[in-house]
Amino acid sequence: MGRLEIDRLRKTFGRGGDKVEAVSELSLSVADGELLVLVGPSGCGKSTTLNCIAGLESVTEGEVVIDGEVVTEKRPEDRDIAMVFQNYALYPHMTAAGNLEFGLKMTTDLSAANRRERVESTAELLDIGELLDKKPKSLSGGQKQRVALGRAIIRDPAVFLMDEPLSNLDASLRSTMRTEIQQLQDDLDVTTVYVTHDQTEAMTMADRIAIMYEGELQQVGQPLECYYRPRNKFVAEFIGEPAMNMLRVTRRGDQFVADGFEYPVPERADGLPSGEPFTLGVRPGAIDIVEPETGVATGTVEVVEPLGETSHAHLNIADTTVTVTTDGPGSVEEGTQVDIDFPAQRAHLFDAGSGVAVARRDGLPGDQTESYPNPRYD
Amino acid sequence: MKAESRVEDPSVGTRVRRTIADWTDWGIVDRLVSRPLFWLLPALVFITVFQLYPVFEVFRMSLTDTSLISSEESYVWLENYRRLLGSERFYSTLRVTGIYSIASVVLQIGLGLGLALSIDYGVRRGLRGPLLTRVVVLSAWIVPGIIIGLVWRIMLLETNVGVVNNALDRLGFGIVPFLSDAQLALFSVVAAGAWRGTAFSMIMFYAGLKRVPDELYRAAKVDGAGPLARFRYVTLPQLKPVMFVVTILVTIYSLNSFDLIFALTNGGPGRATEVIALSMYKTAFNSYQMGMAAATAVVLLVVTLTVTAIYFRVFDISEEI
Amino acid sequence: MAGSTDTTVDGRRAGISWSRIRRYGYDGLTYLVYALAIAFFLFPVLWVLSLSLRTEGAVYTSLELIPSDPSLGSYREVLDSGILGWMGNTLFVAVLSVTGILVVTTPAAYGFSRFRFRGRRTLLLAVLGFQMISPIVIVLPLYEIMRTLGLTESHAGLVLLYIGLQIPFSLWLLKGYFDTIPTELDKAARIDGCNRLQTLRYVLLRPVMPGIAVVAIFNFVLTWSEFVMAYTMLSSGGEGLYTLSMGIYVFDNQLATQWTNVAAAAVVGIVPIIVFFVALQRYFVRGLTEGAVKG
Numbered sequence: 001m002g003r004l005e006i007d008r009l010r011k012t013f014g015r016g017g018d019k020v021e022a023v024s025e026l027s028l029s030v031a032d033g034e035l036l037v038l039v040g041p042s043g044c045g046k047s048t049t050l051n052c053i054a055g056l057e058s059v060t061e062g063e064v065v066i067d068g069e070v071v072t073e074k075r076p077e078d079r080d081i082a083m084v085f086q087n088y089a090l091y092p093h094m095t096a097a098g099n100l101e102f103g104l105k106m107t108t109d110l111s112a113a114n115r116r117e118r119v120e121s122t123a124e125l126l127d128i129g130e131l132l133d134k135k136p137k138s139l140s141g142g143q144k145q146r147v148a149l150g151r152a153i154i155r156d157p158a159v160f161l162m163d164e165p166l167s168n169l170d171a172s173l174r175s176t177m178r179t180e181i182q183q184l185q186d187d188l189d190v191t192t193v194y195v196t197h198d199q200t201e202a203m204t205m206a207d208r209i210a211i212m213y214e215g216e217l218q219q220v221g222q223p224l225e226c227y228y229r230p231r232n233k234f235v236a237e238f239i240g241e242p243a244m245n246m247l248r249v250t251r252r253g254d255q256f257v258a259d260g261f262e263y264p265v266p267e268r269a270d271g272l273p274s275g276e277p278f279t280l281g282v283r284p285g286a287i288d289i290v291e292p293e294t295g296v297a298t299g300t301v302e303v304v305e306p307l308g309e310t311s312h313a314h315l316n317i318a319d320t321t322v323t324v325t326t327d328g329p330g331s332v333e334e335g336t337q338v339d340i341d342f343p344a345q346r347a348h349l350f351d352a353g354s355g356v357a358v359a360r361r362d363g364l365p366g367d368q369t370e371s372y373p374n375p376r377y378d
Numbered sequence: 379m380k381a382e383s384r385v386e387d388p389s390v391g392t393r394v395r396r397t398i399a400d401w402t403d404w405g406i407v408d409r410l411v412s413r414p415l416f417w418l419l420p421a422l423v424f425i426t427v428f429q430l431y432p433v434f435e436v437f438r439m440s441l442t443d444t445s446l447i448s449s450e451e452s453y454v455w456l457e458n459y460r461r462l463l464g465s466e467r468f469y470s471t472l473r474v475t476g477i478y479s480i481a482s483v484v485l486q487i488g489l490g491l492g493l494a495l496s497i498d499y500g501v502r503r504g505l506r507g508p509l510l511t512r513v514v515v516l517s518a519w520i521v522p523g524i525i526i527g528l529v530w531r532i533m534l535l536e537t538n539v540g541v542v543n544n545a546l547d548r549l550g551f552g553i554v555p556f557l558s559d560a561q562l563a564l565f566s567v568v569a570a571g572a573w574r575g576t577a578f579s580m581i582m583f584y585a586g587l588k589r590v591p592d593e594l595y596r597a598a599k600v601d602g603a604g605p606l607a608r609f610r611y612v613t614l615p616q617l618k619p620v621m622f623v624v625t626i627l628v629t630i631y632s633l634n635s636f637d638l639i640f641a642l643t644n645g646g647p648g649r650a651t652e653v654i655a656l657s658m659y660k661t662a663f664n665s666y667q668m669g670m671a672a673a674t675a676v677v678l679l680v681v682t683l684t685v686t687a688i689y690f691r692v693f694d695i696s697e698e699i
Numbered sequence: 700m701a702g703s704t705d706t707t708v709d710g711r712r713a714g715i716s717w718s719r720i721r722r723y724g725y726d727g728l729t730y731l732v733y734a735l736a737i738a739f740f741l742f743p744v745l746w747v748l749s750l751s752l753r754t755e756g757a758v759y760t761s762l763e764l765i766p767s768d769p770s771l772g773s774y775r776e777v778l779d780s781g782i783l784g785w786m787g788n789t790l791f792v793a794v795l796s797v798t799g800i801l802v803v804t805t806p807a808a809y810g811f812s813r814f815r816f817r818g819r820r821t822l823l824l825a826v827l828g829f830q831m832i833s834p835i836v837i838v839l840p841l842y843e844i845m846r847t848l849g850l851t852e853s854h855a856g857l858v859l860l861y862i863g864l865q866i867p868f869s870l871w872l873l874k875g876y877f878d879t880i881p882t883e884l885d886k887a888a889r890i891d892g893c894n895r896l897q898t899l900r901y902v903l904l905r906p907v908m909p910g911i912a913v914v915a916i917f918n919f920v921l922t923w924s925e926f927v928m929a930y931t932m933l934s935s936g937g938e939g940l941y942t943l944s945m946g947i948y949v950f951d952n953q954l955a956t957q958w959t960n961v962a963a964a965a966v967v968g969i970v971p972i973i974v975f976f977v978a979l980q981r982y983f984v985r986g987l988t989e990g991a992v993k994g
Contacts, residue, residue: 051886054889054890055889056886056889056890075408075892076889076890076892077889077890077891077892081890082890083886083887083890085883085886085887086883087881087883089881089883089884089886089887090887091884091887091888091902091905092905092906093905093906102888102891102901103891106891106892106893106897106901107891107892151887151891407894407896408894408895411894411896412895414810414814414816414819416806416810417806417807417809417810417814418806418807418810418811418822420802420803420806420807421803421806421807421866421870422807424803424859424862424863424866425826425829425863425866425867427844428841428844428860428862428863429829429832429837429863429864429867430829431840431844432837432840432841432844433832433836433837435837435840435843435844436836436837436839436840439839439840492732493732493736496728496729496732496733499725499729500729500733503726505726505729507729507730507733508733510733510737511732511733511736511737512980513977513980514736514737514740514741515736515740516976516983516984517740517741517744517973517977518740518743520920520924520972520973520976521744521924521968521972521973522926522943522944522947522968522972523924523926524924524926524944524945524947524948525944525965525968525969528947528948528951528965529743529744529746529747529965530743532747532750532958532961532962532965533743533746533747535958539750539958541746573739573740576740577740581984581987582987584984584988585984585987585988588988589988605725626831630830630831630833631833633833634833634835634836636926636927637926637927637944640926641948641951655833655835658835658839659835659838662838662839663931668839668843672839672840675835675836675837675838675839676836678833678835678836679832682831682832682833682836683831686831
């Protein structure tokens with residue numbers, strides 16, 4: 001069992017004029033067996049948060065609660081957690097077995113034989129049995145990563161903390177390990193907080209993601225929730241690849257207008273005041289190339305990046321660049337004029353000043369409430 | 379959001395209660411070892427007793443007439459400095475120290491850099507000999523200074539025993555007064571100093587060369603730089619931090635040289651090789667004038683610090699520290 | 700292959716020869732540098748060795764390096780003069796000093812590397828600053844201090860003095876080594892249940908060993924060779940207290956012109972430390988080149 005709660009966590013560094021607030025008023029709760037991914041750009045406070053949970057950093061204000069027990073003042077080894085680090089952090093002078101065993105040696109009274117048993121069963125689980133007598137220097141990146149995972153698993157903790165564990169691996173190994181960690185977490189059913197700056201990792205691995213920016217929590221939710229219903233402009237732009245297009249528009253009557261762009265106000269946004277500026281966001285994948293003179297805007301194709309099955313076309317619409325994900329080769333030509341359109345459900349609206357999402361859609365694609373009403377084609 | 383509302387649920391709030399004192403769960407050892415002072419204290423005590431306090435004390439002593447042979451001591455304030463600055467001996471030692479130091483720095487850095495480059499080149503090319511050369515040069519460095527002085531004195535003896543003069547004599551040059559001629563004696567002292575000190579510059583430069591990334595040389599080659607241009611535009615700039623450290627340290631060692639000269643010439647002939655440190659030591663322990671000697675030591679310290687400060691200006695290493 | 704490539708082979712040969720000649724030139728030059736360096740740095744030691752093996756009469760006549768009539772007579776006289784006792788004293792002082800330096804410096808280097816506290820930078824620069832103050836500058840107050848503490852004419856006093864004088868440099872060097880070890884190791888150890896003492900003992904000490912080796916070797920050589928402090932502090936004591944350097948200096952002053960004996964004393968003073976260093980110089984150089992000499 002491992003339920004983790006973070007209550008109004010605040011962490012500041014330095015004092016006086018140099019004081020920096022790394023984490024402010026962060027409240028989160030991670031259910032037993034859940035994999036929560038803490039994601040955000042570097043310096044957003046995600047690693048600091050993890051260190052506070054681990055007890056590697058003291059907490060300025062707030063509480064960390066594991067299984068109903070306040071652990072804020074406890075030593076790391078008394079918190080029933082284990083941690084996996086970015087650069088593996090394997091002890092260079094110990095063998096793989098020594099690395100696995102070290103934590104048990106320091107924190108438990110297990111006999112050498114018992115420890116050896118645990119080491120072997122953990123090694124078996126991770127398929128690193130033959131590596132046990134090797135030192136980190138002679139292990140490959142993936143093998144080191146497994147040993148580092150093993151060092152966490154062998155402690156049988158209530159909560160796993162992972163600090164960008166895959167960022168040192170090359171691309172192909174990373175996706176393999178991603179699946180593996182996910183499976184492992186599923187099998188072991190251990191509550192896990194996973195920190196990463198990579199939104200793909202976040203989307204694919206998480207039960208829920210928590211997006212942080214400048215020390216503040218921006219949104220917590222299931223990956224698709226964050227993808228389709230971002231709470232603000234930051235989340236909308238951070239999640240999704242390529243990033244969401246953002247257009248400055250003004251509501252004029254029942255249209256959102258900008259230079260060379262006009263889009264009917266969706267029903268859910270009826271309440272927004274006319275004459276006010278907004279940011280209209282739309283994901284490249286949601287945009288269709290349509291017949292000339294039928295779209296909401298006309299743009300010049302400036303660059304096409306072929307990716308195989310799909311391409312990214314960068315259009316210039318009245319000096320704003322809009323990225324569109326199109327079908328593979330041949331669907332658009334560089335230098336041509338094309339029209340674009342997108343469904344009302346896929347239009348995101350944000351307050352022009354604060355960036356807070358307004359008139360968010362209900363539900364996700366595939367939900368019962370979901371349909372693609374596209375009145376303009378009727 | 380869902381997650382947050384769950385945490386802010388009042389039922390959670392009642393369970394969450396702040397413990398009274400910080401780190402109450404921590405043992406006394408843990409608390410002790412999490413204070414930096416615990417780790418630094420012994421070192422700081424040693425530094426204070428054997429370095430910081432003596433520096434203040436040498437200033438204080440320089441203002442007194444303290445002497446080894448009497449327990450009386452009174453403040454004479456700047457009298458020692460006035461006498462020092464008025465004595466010919468002082469300017470002579472200053473001049474000797476200056477010449478010795480400049481010659482040593484130039485010679486040791488030049489030889490050290492040359493040796494480091496040739497050893498680095500040999501290692502890169504897989505030649506035989508770099509290891510042996512390195513070991514031999516380093517061996518000279520670790521011979522006790524007093525013995526180096528002794529060895530060089532024997533070598534430079536102005537009789538047939540001195541191998542150098544013996545050889546020169548056989549070649550028909552006659553005896554050269556290496557140790558009894560004022561100028562030649564200074565030259566001999568510099569040579570013996572270089573014999574000992576070159577190894578230090580060499581090993582520092584070698585360490586610096588090892589750290590020049592290979593890509594830089596390859597990039598320079600691609601850019602059409604020949605060996606000389608690569609040395610000028612890649613090696614030297616990369617060695618700048620090491621050059622700075624070596625120059626400062628060699629200068630400090632040279633300015634404060636003592637044991638080698640003490641054994642080789644003991645400052646002679648006359649005062650031709652009497653450096654400041656030697657004159658200070660003799661004033662203190664041969665003439666028993668501790669106050670006067672302390673003033674000399676202070677001058678030596680001021681000279682050292684001034685030269686170091688000048689280096690900091692000249693090298694402009696602000697971006698490297 | 701033969702027919703068609705003849706010209707290119709020739710062309711290539713012509714092209715290569717110039718750079719090859721140049722490379723042989725550089726190689727030759729390098730070997731010349733090696734030869735000169737070895738001659739210059741080795742000859743004095745060999746010459747003294749040669750002198751020490753001669754009979755007293757042979758020093759005036761012969762230039763040959765290998766004496767025609769070798770004799771161990773001067774060594775017998777030197778050994779009778781108590782040089783072995785001085786060597787024992789020196790070894791005792793050097794070993795204790797090195798141990799003391801490591802015991803004091805290692806925790807301090809760890810502290811400076813792993814803690815961030817107010818005044819850390821200032822303190823570090825101050826420590827570095829003491830490297831610019833040569834021991835000779837403060838030898839007078841040190842003598843007074845030791846006299847006041849009753850520690851002159853004592854090896855223990857000398858050891859304390861050496862520890863005090865050598866801390867700044869050793870601390871700076873060792874802190875550089877600690878800095879090269881990622882702090883993630885500390886965190887991992889913390890998670891694994893180590894307090895800071897255990898972290899240092901079980902996790903950091905081994906990775907930092909090359910640095911400790913450098914500091915140990917360097918300080919051993921330095922304290923073994925040290926003269927000024929030993930001479931100042933121990934002179935007033937009996938000959939039985941002397942270290943090697945000062946013993947040989949005093950011996951040399953007494954013997955004046957018995958060159959073979961002086962040479963033998965020098966050899967006895969040189970050989971052990973060179974053997975020690977040559978055996979360990981690999982670790983010394985490796986530690987220096989791999990670790991952090993940079994400030």
